[in-house]
Amino acid sequence: MPTLMITGCGGSVGHDMIHYLSVMPGVGNLVGVDVNEEAGRGTVKEALLSANFLGLHPNISFRKINLFDADSTAEILREVKPDVICHTASLGSWWITRLLPSDMYKKISPLGPWLPNHLALTLQLMQAVKKAGIKTQVVNGCFPDVSNVALGKLGLAPICGGGNMDHGCNHIRYVISKEMKVPTSNVFVYGVGHHGAFYTAKMSEPFYVKIIVGGTDMTDKFSHDKLRQMLQAEGFLDRPQLKGPLIEQFKTAASFLRNTLDVYFNTNQIRMSVPGPNGLPGAYPCRLGGSGAEVVLPDELTLKDAIEINEKGARYDGIERVKDDGTVVFLDENVENMKTVLGYNCKELRVSELQERASELNRKLNECYDKFRSK
Helix, strand or coil: CCEEEEECCCCHHHHHHHHHHHCCCCCCEEEEEECCHHHHHHHHHHHHHHHHHCCCCCEEEEEECCCCCHHHHHHHHHHHCCCEEEECCCCCCCCHHHHCCHHHHHHHCCCHHHHHHHHHHHHHHHHHHHHHCCCCEEEECCCHHHHHHHHHHCCCCCCECCCCHHHHHHHHHHHHHHHHCCCHHHEEEEEEECHHHHHHCCCCCCCEEEEEECCEECHHHCCHHHHHHHHHHCCCCCCCCCCCCCCCCHHHHHHHHHHHHHHHCCCCEEEEEEECHHHCCCEEEEEEECCEEEECCCCCCCHHHHHHHHHHHHHHHCEEEECCCCCEEECHHHHHHHHHHHCCCCCEECHHHHHHHHHHHHHHHHHHHHHHHCC
């Protein structure tokens, strides 16, 4: 039976994905991997026992894996031979800055400068897959809007990612369904947009949506301003400060999982908005299947225009551009804010410096935590 691997299964998104999969029919071999053996093995055991209560007996196992050890990772990949890998392991989740006081958080919240946390392990995984010489497909859950772009420059692009603008389109589907009093199954949203426009700028321009209700194009009835008002009324644009670690991310896990299962089951379904397909920036409507991701845009929008929308949206996350060698260049304003708040100075992030930069970034963040907690 085909094998599905979840990296970072001891983390919040990986944990939720394992639990979803444990009660999902048709999934063959499920392997959770994590460097934290206690957390990872505990997640797998908990999911298995929970499924047993429901009369289900999935084939779930755990393997300890250290992605920074390329040889051992490649060896495990050759042994397990996963048909699909969903990668959720990072060195620091997206929400860690939200534990800071509001004034500090607002200055350093754009996700771009925090890319080392999301790209370091993803690069290691993609290199290990290449080293192992196995045929597998990777769905990357770690800031795919940018990570997949840098990896694509190196010839290591995953198929796609999940979450981000996919959430935006799902929120739009929800409010349209409510406004027009139709089931959400009758609403489809073609969405193009970057994490920066969706999350950081709270669904501000630039983004593109085409709204289909019951087979009829209803886009003209919902301007971007009206959509933002509807989303705000439902609380979808609120970004409350956190009091502690975010331990449940079921919506995000569901978005990643849906894309992963499309690849795993070769559904060839068209999805509303898929981040980072084939190394492209931001997100696009895509057909997903075992052979990969195919961007499927409405006739009125060219791929060039869609890429431009996403490159502009990336600026909200502090991304100026990605060079041909995978080096990521950040906007001066974001560089200065990181220097002011954290004492962290990085204008250009080189692939060779990822692990070092991630260590520096998280050390300085912890120092910042200590300062405000002592006050």
